[in-house]
Amino acid sequence: MIETEHLTRRYGSLTAVDRISFRAEPGQVVGLLGPNGAGKTTLMRLIAGFLLPSAGTARVCGHDVVREPLAARRVLGYLPEGAPSYGEMRVREFLTFVIRMRRLPAEHARQRFERVVAGLQLEDVLEQNIATLSKGWRRRVGLAQAIVHDPAVLMLDEPTDGLDPNQKHGVRHLIDAMARERTILISTHLLEEVQALCSRVLIVARGRLLADAAPHELEARSRYHGAVSFSAPGAGMTPEMLGRLPQVAGVEIDPIDGRITVFPRPGQRILEPVERLLREQGLELIELQLERGRLDEVFRQITLEHQAGQP
Numbered sequence: 001m002i003e004t005e006h007l008t009r010r011y012g013s014l015t016a017v018d019r020i021s022f023r024a025e026p027g028q029v030v031g032l033l034g035p036n037g038a039g040k041t042t043l044m045r046l047i048a049g050f051l052l053p054s055a056g057t058a059r060v061c062g063h064d065v066v067r068e069p070l071a072a073r074r075v076l077g078y079l080p081e082g083a084p085s086y087g088e089m090r091v092r093e094f095l096t097f098v099i100r101m102r103r104l105p106a107e108h109a110r111q112r113f114e115r116v117v118a119g120l121q122l123e124d125v126l127e128q129n130i131a132t133l134s135k136g137w138r139r140r141v142g143l144a145q146a147i148v149h150d151p152a153v154l155m156l157d158e159p160t161d162g163l164d165p166n167q168k169h170g171v172r173h174l175i176d177a178m179a180r181e182r183t184i185l186i187s188t189h190l191l192e193e194v195q196a197l198c199s200r201v202l203i204v205a206r207g208r209l210l211a212d213a214a215p216h217e218l219e220a221r222s223r224y225h226g227a228v229s230f231s232a233p234g235a236g237m238t239p240e241m242l243g244r245l246p247q248v249a250g251v252e253i254d255p256i257d258g259r260i261t262v263f264p265r266p267g268q269r270i271l272e273p274v275e276r277l278l279r280e281q282g283l284e285l286i287e288l289q290l291e292r293g294r295l296d297e298v299f300r301q302i303t304l305e306h307q308a309g310q311p
């Protein structure tokens with residue numbers, strides 16, 4: 001479990017993390033989202049005990065990270081931003097070194113080494129110097145060091161940054177598989193990653209926690225929530241007719257691809273009446289979609305509103 005209370009970090013006059021309180025429980029993958037410079041990395045460094053807070057507290061599995069740093073670090077796996085490691089070491093040497101530092105008993109150490117190497121498919125690079133690995137491979141080695149001691153709490157700063165689509169898929173699968181009994185906090189700029197992985201999202205901007213909700217709760221705040229969109233060449237008068245349906249609040253046509261989006265009035269379901277009208281018109285639909293809401297739009301709305309309200 002991770003718990004923070006009014007956690008704050010100042011750099012001179014800048015407050016990089018501003019009174020952030022949240023709690024992440026076992027079984028949850030919590031996504032940390034925010035614009036550049038929002039304070040995500042600083043927040044993770046505070047929880048990892050790499051930085052001291054200016055005020056407030058952070059606990060990992062009940063251990064205060066300032067007063068009980070060793071106990072807190074023992075149960076924590078951390079992949080820092082950019083996955084720094086020792087370039088001159090070979091991958092095998094580096095992981096063996098981390099295992100030794102973690103003081104795993106010999107039998108368990110062997111098992112964990114094998115599990116992690118297989119899970120992250122590191123077999124082919126074990127004898128390679130870390131400095132000569134590509135960015136994606138270095139990140140996988142960084143992930144390996146974060147999970148090698150099978151920690152109860154895992155904190156990953158942009159874990160799929162620089163990975164190709166197949167590697168991204170593999171790492172997300174791995175995180176998902178580890179999530180069941182662990183508490184996982186990941187920072188990311190990728191909204192599709194939040195949708196694929198996270199049970200909760202924390203949105204931060206300028207050091208402040210602005211939202212703490214499940215992805216579907218955030219999607220429900222989007223103006224696209226419950227809208228119906230479709231592509232239909234030769235739709236002609238159809239948008240106007242759709243606009244006259246009593247359940248419909250408005251219709252928009254994308255100026256680039258011509259896609260039509262129909263918005264419901266509050267509390268109205270419009271899929272059926274829209275489909276019926278389109279059928280009556282005899283339109284050839286390429287596809288029709290009931291929108292869940294768009295996280296990118298909600299993210300922009302929350303973070304820009306906050307920015308506008310700041311001096």
Ligand SMILES: Nc1ncnc2c1ncn2[C@@H]1O[C@H](COP(=O)(O)OP(=O)(O)OP(=O)(O)O)[C@@H](O)[C@H]1O
Pocket residue numbers: 011014016034035036037038039040041042043
């Ligand atoms: N050592 C430092 N000294 C002074 N200011 C710092 C220091 N470290 C971070 N900051 C500032 O604190 C703020 C938060 O930075 P942080 O790296 O935590 O943001 P972030 O959300 O991780 O950004 P990104 O998404 O770009 O990685 C930024 O304004 C940054 O310039």
